Structure formats: structure tokens, C-alpha cells
Amino acid sequence: xxxxxxxxxxxxxxxxxxxxxxxxxxxxxxxxxxxxxxxxxxxxxxxxxxxxxxxxxxxxxxxxxxxxxxxxxxxxxxxxxxxxxxxxxxxxxxxxxxxxxxxxxxxxxxxxxxxxxxxxxxxxxxxxxxxxxxxxxxxxxxxxxxxxxxxxxxxxxxxxxxxxxxxxxxxxxxxxxxxxxxxxxxxxxxxxxxxxxxxxxxxxxxxxxxxxxxxxxxxxxxxxxxxxxxxxxxxxxxxxxxxxxxxxxxxxxxxxxxxxxxxxxxxxxxxxxxxxxxxxxxxxxxxxxxxxxxxxxxxxxxxxxxxxxxxxxxxxxxxxxxxxxxxxxxxxxxxxxxxxxxxxxxxxxxxxxxxxxxxxxxxxxxxxxxxxxxxxxxxxxxxxxxxxxxxxxxxxxxxxxxxxxxxxxxxxxxxxxxxxxxxxxxxxxxxxxxxxxxxxxxxxxxxxxxxxxxxxxxxxxxxxxxxxxxxxxxxxxxxxxxxxxxxxxxxxxx
Amino acid sequence: xxxxxxxxxxxxxxxxxxxxxxxxxxxxxxxxxxxxxxxxxxxxxxxxxxxxxxxxxxxxxxxxxxxxxxx
Numbered sequence: 084x085x086x087x088x089x090x091x092x093x094x095x096x097x098x099x100x101x102x103x104x105x106x107x108x109x110x111x112x113x114x115x116x117x118x119x120x121x122x123x124x125x126x127x128x129x130x131x132x133x134x135x136x137x138x139x140x141x142x143x144x145x146x147x148x149x150x151x152x153x154x155x156x157x158x159x160x161x162x163x164x165x166x167x168x169x170x171x172x173x174x175x176x177x178x179x180x181x182x183x184x185x186x187x188x189x190x191x192x193x194x195x196x197x198x199x200x201x202x203x204x205x206x207x208x209x210x211x212x213x214x215x216x217x218x219x220x221x222x223x224x225x226x227x228x229x230x231x232x233x234x235x236x237x238x239x240x241x242x243x244x245x246x247x248x249x250x251x252x253x254x255x256x257x258x259x260x261x262x263x264x265x266x267x268x269x270x271x272x273x274x275x276x277x278x279x280x281x282x283x284x285x286x287x288x289x290x291x292x293x294x295x296x297x298x299x300x301x302x303x304x305x306x307x308x309x310x311x312x313x314x315x316x317x318x319x320x321x322x323x324x325x326x327x328x329x330x331x332x333x334x335x336x337x338x339x340x341x342x343x344x345x346x347x348x349x350x351x352x353x354x355x356x357x358x359x360x361x362x363x364x365x366x367x368x369x370x371x372x373x374x375x376x377x378x379x380x381x382x383x384x385x386x387x388x389x390x391x392x393x394x395x396x397x398x399x400x401x402x403x404x405x406x407x408x409x410x411x412x413x414x415x416x417x418x419x420x421x422x423x424x425x426x427x428x429x430x431x432x433x434x435x436x437x438x439x440x441x442x443x444x445x446x447x448x449x450x451x452x453x454x455x456x457x458x459x460x461x462x463x464x465x466x467x468x469x470x471x472x473x474x475x476x477x478x479x480x481x482x483x484x485x486x487x488x489x490x491x492x493x494x495x496x497x498x499x500x501x502x503x504x505x506x507x508x509x510x511x512x513x514x515x516x517x518x519x520x521x522x523x524x525x526x527x528x529x530x531x532x533x534x535x536x537x538x539x540x541x542x543x544x545x546x547x548x549x550x551x552x553x554x555x556x557x558x559x560x561x562x563x564x565x566x567x568x569x570x571x572x573x574x575x576x577x
Numbered sequence: 578x579x580x581x582x583x584x585x586x587x588x589x590x591x592x593x594x595x596x597x598x599x600x601x602x603x604x605x606x607x608x609x610x611x612x613x614x615x616x617x618x619x620x621x622x623x624x625x626x627x628x629x630x631x632x633x634x635x636x637x638x639x640x641x642x643x644x645x646x647x648x
Contacts, residue, residue, distance in 0.1 A: 124623065132599065279596075364596065367582060371639045466599045 315531020
């Protein structure tokens with residue numbers, strides 16, 4: 084199907100909005116836009132980071148999800164207490180696939196769930212005593228933990244428990260950092276505020292811990308990788324490229340990361356941010372307090388990797404710059420072969436994306452390297468600065484949707500008929516049943532890594548495996564098929 | 578009176594970032610920008626105007642300052 088023109092896309096938005104009541108329609112209209120590359124500031128065309136409408140299906144998470152799930156959870160050698168009722172921790176444990184090395188339950192605790200399991204009496208009488216007891220139990224059962232963070236769930240804020248006081252008192256007793264995080268789920272409109280709260284907690288309780296301690300031997304080539312969540316091993320595939328360039332990766336935050344690495348981050352020369360949305364706050368803080376420059380990089384697809392490697396190298400001397408070129412040259416044969424193999428199979432396929440806070444723009448380059456085209460993109464919880472960055476990456480008159488509702492997304496897909504959709508588990512089965520190839524772009528559909536040159540070959544293979552899967556031609560039961568229906572899929576594939 | 582973090586962008590322009598509002602804008606003009614003092618009325622590219630008492634000597638960026646709305 085040919086791409087829509089600007090007018091057709093505008094008509095489509097208007098048509099989709101038609102079913103809403105007047106007030107909801109007015110609100111939703113601000114979140115849907117047609118991309119116009121001439122616009123410098125996204126706020127002129129799209130509204131983001133606003134409260135979702137009651138009654139529509141949104142896939143957003145809460146502040147607790149942003150703090151415990153995204154920023155704190157992957158710090159593997161700390162124990163993160165889900166403080167409150169049992170469900171929040173249990174239903175979010177181990178689902179995000181941020182890989183780590185270590186013995187779970189001995190010195191690493193990434194996939195485990197620690198909770199204070201609030202009951203009615205804790206709501207009535209307060210849960211501070213229970214929290215103190217829980218910390219003692221953790222110390223006894225898991226003595227190799229390097230620290231504890233207290234991730235508040237909604238009731239903690241509602242009943243006004245003083246988790247900071249407990250954290251201070253117990254921290255002195257066990258002589259380990261205990262970090263209280265006020266990330267109650269009701270704060271903010273999405274997980275985005277949880278990222279911010281978690282960043283502020285790191286700023287207040289972790290970053291300054293080694294100020295004035297110069298015992299760590301630094302080199303001029305120290306960098307920290309921030310905001311790479313090591314989904315399916317992403318951070319490892321990124322790290323080897325940086326190390327081959329001659330840089331020393333001192334810290335790998337929140338993707339196979341440890342608290343010691345986080346404490347050392349103020350000693351590095353450059354902070355590399357992969358997920359800007361969740362980690363820009365702490366990078367800005369370190370720039371102000373320690374004068375560490377930071378930059379966003381993108382390790383999806385060879386074009387963007389080469390661009391990013393050169394940009395990173397520009398912060399260092401000529402040796403590193405020469406090394407960056409050498410790394411790009413070294414992998415050229417590998418990625419050329421991947422493109423040669425998969426591009427003919429994927430050329431011209433159209434993709435719609437709807438992911439969290441960085442992938443809707445970061446993976447565009449990787450798809451383009453394979454000759455595919457992104458015809459619609461949107462974020463769950465982005466802010467306007469993310470859309471500023473997206474507008475330039477997207478083609479003219481493509482569709483942008485912010486915090487898209489289940490209904491809108493389905494209608495857009497019915498009309499645009501993309502060849503592939505990249506989104507999350509909540510969308511997966513709806514679209515698969517509609518007969519449209521689908522990849523989960525949060526968890527890489529249990530595959531990965533997708534970052535780096537090694538990741539690109541897996542990315543290309545997975546996209547090919549999904550789009551060219553023979554099952555898409557067999558959506559109708561054979562006894563229901565008419566002759567016309569049998570011919571149609573054959574034509575579609577031709 | 579929001580706290581504003583001012584930092585230099587890659588292109589050398591000054592960025593005006595309000596953490597509370599997650600607002601990041603480029604500074605278009607600064608009333609006083611001499612080697613001795615920096616401050617006064619600041620206009621952003623989105624047209625909004627902010628005020629800060631001139632600081633002398635000029636601050637070293639990035640830094641956090643408290644601004645007032647000028648209008």
C-alpha cells in the first residue's frame with residue numbers, strides 16, 4: 084500500500100477521533116499529529132506528558148514502575164524492597180530481561196522479589212516497624228548485599244510513613260547504604276516521574292558517597308554507560324565496542340550494574356547516555372557538580388553506530404578517534420554481509436512503532452539500514468524534548484501518536500496496514516490475531532541483544548523471521564477459504 | 578521563582594532547563610552579557626521572558642540559578 088499524504092493522514096486522525104465524546108476528542112486531538120520536518124519545536128504540533136484520559140486504554144506504567152523496574156531494579160548487588168502490598172513487586176519481577184552476571188540470591192538479587200507484604204494492620208498502625216524488621220531479616224539471610232533501596236508503593240505515601248527515618252537509623256546500624264525512594268505509584272502521569280524521582284534519590288544518596296576520596300586510579304579514557312538496560316545483553320554488546328576503541332568503561336548503570344560502579348561515576352571523563360528519557364536528570368546533575376560532559380548515543384544499526392562512535396571519539400584525543408575508525412572498519416564486512424542477506428527480503432516493508440521513551444526514535448536508523456520504512460511512531464511517556472528529537476528522524480507526513488489508546492492504535496493499523504508492528508506484550512496478540520507480523524520492542528521478544536554490531540545481525544534475523552514467516556499466509560481456516568481468498572495471500576507475497 | 582539549570586549546548590548556545598517542568602529551551606538574548614556581568618532580562622526562543630538580577634562576575638556554566646518570570 085502506498086504511503087499516505089499529509090491530507091490523508093490528517094483525515095485519518097479526524098476519522099479516528101470521531102467516536103469520542105466532544106471533550107475527550109478535544110484532548111486526544113492534541114496528542115496525535117502528522118510529522119512536519121520544518122517544525123523546530125514539537126510543542127507546536129504535539130502535546131505529551133499529560134494525564135491519560137479516564138476510560139481509554141493506555142499502556143502506561145506508574146512511578147513505582149519507573150523507579151523500581153527501570154532505574155533501581157537492575158542494580159544487581161543491592162536489594163530493592165517493594166515496600167507496600169505484595170502485588171506490585173510480584174507482578175513486575177524478572178519480566179524485563181535485564182541480564183546480569185552473579186549468583187542470584189547470594190551476591191546478586193536482580194530477579195528476586197523482596198516485599199514488606201502490607202496487610203490491613205500495617206495500613207492502620209503504620210509499616211515502619213515492619214520495614215525495620217525486614218531490613219534485619221535481609222541482613223541475616225543475604226549478608227552479601229551491598230545496600231538496600233526502599234521502593235515505596237502507593238499506600239506508603241497515603242498513610243505517611245517515615246521511611247527516611249527508618250533508612251537513616253538502619254543504615255547506621257548495618258553500615259550499608261539504605262536509600263529511601265518516594266516513588267509512590269500515584270505520583271505523576273506515567274513512569275516518567277518515577278525515573279526522575281529515582282534519579283534524584285541517586286543524586287542525594289549515592290553520587291556524593293566518594294567525594295574527596297581519590298583512591299580510585301583514573302585514566303583519561305574513563306567513561307560511564309548510563310541508561311543501557313542490558314535487555315537480552317544489550318549493554319555487553321555496546322561495551323565491547325567502547326573497549327575496542329580504547330575507552331575504559333568504569334560503570335555500567337542499571338544494566339548489570341553495581342552500587343560501587345555508580346559511586347565511581349563522578350570520577351569519569353564522559354557520561355554516555357543511551358536512554359535519555361530516564362537518565363538525563365542525573366547526567367545534568369553530574370555535569371553541573373563535577374563538570375562531566377554527557378552525550379546521547381545510539382547503537383541501533385550500523386549507520387547510527389558509526390555516527391555515535393565518531394561523536395564519542397570526538398571527546399577524546401586522536402588515538403581514540405583513529406581507533407573508532409578502526410572499529411568501524413573491522414565490523415564493516417560483518418554488517419555488510421547482514422545487509423546483503425536480509426535487505427532483499429525486507430526492502431520496502433513498512434513499520435509502525437509504539438514503545439516507551441527512546442526506541443520509537445532510536446531504532447528508526449536500524450530499520451532504514453535494512454531498507455525498511457517507519458511510517459508511524461509514538462511514545463508511552465515521552466516529553467516534548469523527545470519529540471523534538473523524533474521529528475527530524477521521521478519522514479515527512481508520517482504519523483506521530485503520544486500515549487496512544489488501544490482503540491486509536493488498532494484503527495491506525497487497520498488503515499495504514501503496516502508490514503510489521505513493534506510494540507509491547509499488551510499489543511502483541513491483538514495485532515497478531517489481526518494477521519499483522521509483530522515484534523515486542525521492549526523485551527526484544529525474548530531475543531536480543533539488538534545493540535551494537537553483534538546485535539544488528541540478530542535484529543535483522545528477527546525482523547526477517549517475523550515478517551517472512553509463512554504463518555501470515557494461513558490466517559484463514561482451509562475449509563473456510565474461497566478461491567479468491569487463496570489467491571490473495573499469494574499476491575500479497577509476490 | 579523556578580530553579581533553572583543553564584548549560585551550553587553542542588552548538589555553544591545556552592540552554593535553559595527547568596527540571597520541575599521538564600522544559601528545555603534555548604536562550605535567544607540576554608540583556609547584559611559582558612565579561613564583568615551576566616543577567617538581567619533573558620528571552621527564550623519560545624518567546625517567554627525571564628529575569629535574574631545581574632551576576633558579577635559571570636557564572637561558570639553549567640550552573641543552577643533562580644529566575645523570575647519577567648511578564
